[in-house]
Amino acid sequence: MKLSEALSPTSHTFSKKHAEVIKELEVLLEKGIPELTMSEIAAKLKISLRTLYEIAPSKEKLILFTVDNILNKIGKKAHIKIEKISSPFQKLQIYLKNVNKAVGPKFDIYIKDLNKIKGSKDMIDYHESYITSFIEKLLLESIAAKEIKEIDTAAYAILLGSIGRDFAAKENKKKISKSPEETANSITDLILSGIKLES
Incomplete structure (x- = not known):
């Protein structure tokens, strides 16, 4: 299923x-x-x-369905914001900033106790897997458009797709000075700057 x-x-x-x-x-x-x-x-x-x-x-399915619906909305908004942009690299920049909202202050409350619900990890993994695949697609398009260096797109996609979730983890959130969303955006910008080709 x-x-x-x-x-x-x-x-x-x-x-x-x-x-x-x-x-x-x-x-x-x-x-x-x-x-x-x-x-x-x-x-x-x-x-x-x-x-x-x-x-x-059930209550568990109700909570999972609602959070899944919220994540789908974030994803849909991210896609809408990039649909008219021609540059794959610019699409990637905007897309990542939008998906990082899933670890923003508002969503932080949603996921606070989510790990207590059976099936929540599978749901989050499902969304992260989709995001990672889409990021890799944009990275490949960016290489083809000569906007970024030749890189291991799978490795970079995994990294960029999991940054927000890693910083949102309870044990890591205590160690960083800014919010998971701000930190994820900052690190993402550094990574993208490092692979961008100068025009």
């Missing part, structure tokens, strides 16, 4: 009501993962328990 299938709601067709509930769930998660049952979440959102179960079959 694909991760997207595992995370998808029990009903694959969303009504307007479901879409509204999902938005409310995102707002609820801004305060951290609630120590609430499905019934209590439904009561807090002023909806029926049935409506909640139509979105996901």
Whole structure:
């Protein structure tokens, strides 16, 4: 089973009501993962328990689905921002800054207790794998366009795709002076500057 299938709601067709509930769930998660049952979440959102179960079959799946949805939105916005840019290297710069928002202050609250939920690592790994593949594609295009040096694109893609997550790790976050997002952007800029060809 694909991760997207595992995370998808029990009903694959969303009504307007479901879409509204999902938005409310995102707002609820801004305060951290609630120590609430499905019934209590439904009561807090002023909806029926049935409506909640139509979105996901359990609290864990509900949380994972909501966070997955938020990550997908970040990714979609990143793609929209680069779709009209012709330079692969400029696309890469802008794309990386946008995906690093996934470790920004707002999202930090979302993922604070996420590791306690079964399946969360698979979900994050899935998104990171997609990002890494897309980064490598842009690196290859940048080489073809003679915008960057000949490099091991797979190695650089893995590095650039995991920087944010590494700095967001609890043990590392305590050691850095700035936020994971700011630090990731700073290191990313240094790496990109090092491989860019002077025009």
